[in-house]
Amino acid sequence: MSRGRKPSSYLRSNNWDDIFWNSLSTYIGILNNYFTTNNYEFVAIGDCLKKLSFTIPKGLNSKEIHSSGNHPVISQSKEYIIGFSDRTELLVDKDLPLIVFGDHSKTIKYVEEPFIIGADGVKLVKPIGSFNARFFYYFIFGIITDTKDYGRHFSLLRNGLIAKVEDLELQVKVVEFLDALKSDAFSNKNVFFNASVENEIYELQKNQLKGNDISTELTHQLTLVKKLRQQLLQDAVQGKLIEQNATDEPASKLLKKIKAEKEKLIAEKKLKKEKELPPIKPEEIPFEIPENCVWCRLGEIAYITSGSTPSQTAFAASGIPYLKMYNLRNQKIDFFHKP
DNA sequence: GGTCTCGTGTTAGGCTAATG
């Protein structure tokens, strides 16, 4: 059976293989930079998961897990296998290989052979066909850096981004590189997909072994980049990034136009008359905005309505798309998404 | 026909007991 991440007790030691697992998320960061630089699109993990062809069996009760048996039991624990069971009816033997994700513990395991699920909190992850499963497995290590103590983490995983590398051969080469890097016999004379990236990771791995704190520094820098990104977004919203163009129409004028348009639609009975919205109090204003901008309530610029789901017979194969809650994804409307 | 409400199944969050 192909083993996933090593148990935590190994992580504190100082050998080549352990450093690999300890630093994998950093390496994935470097690889992601490479994909970003080469204009690869990044997609949400949640959009790349394949629906399993079977109903996931409920996890075994701990009393039913034995020290020997016909089938290995895999839970979200750090140990790859926690025991064995003969409950063949609970065997997960379809859609393999699968990635086992510990919703509580954040463990990530790559499983190729049939197994039985131990306890709850185990999420089975199967990427869609455009992904090599092992490529997907490795890149998941770069995603969950935040922790919610012993809360659930699957939502973080689903919201994480992965490079959409359509070239399956390239995915395999990246996987081969990472697999080879786990061995201290690794030599960077042999190029898998990109000499410079591979060398960067190899050098990092070597430096790690020397007790170098590059990884810590890199993680620190990535955190700073994240903070910078958040600040940029905040500044953009507050209009601090660029000078206001003097020729731009003031927002107050635009707001008046919108109000007039709404009143016209109400007069034409195309919209229902809405309740008067309360004026914005000074204490409601979260931050200062440029002179040309103006605060308003969402209801002033939009028509907010609700309704129920039409019956199945009302749906047509073509025509105006019908949006459901699940079509609203990552602050965008995704007309094609299906849960 | 449009809107509202309720029932049902699923998922996420979090607490705590059990375990080693």
Next chain:
DNA sequence: CATTAGCCTAACACGAGACC
């Protein structure tokens, strides 16, 4: 004491049907 297992509950999403 840290980690893991398991349970409870809130929130979400959807669909059906009642109501105006």
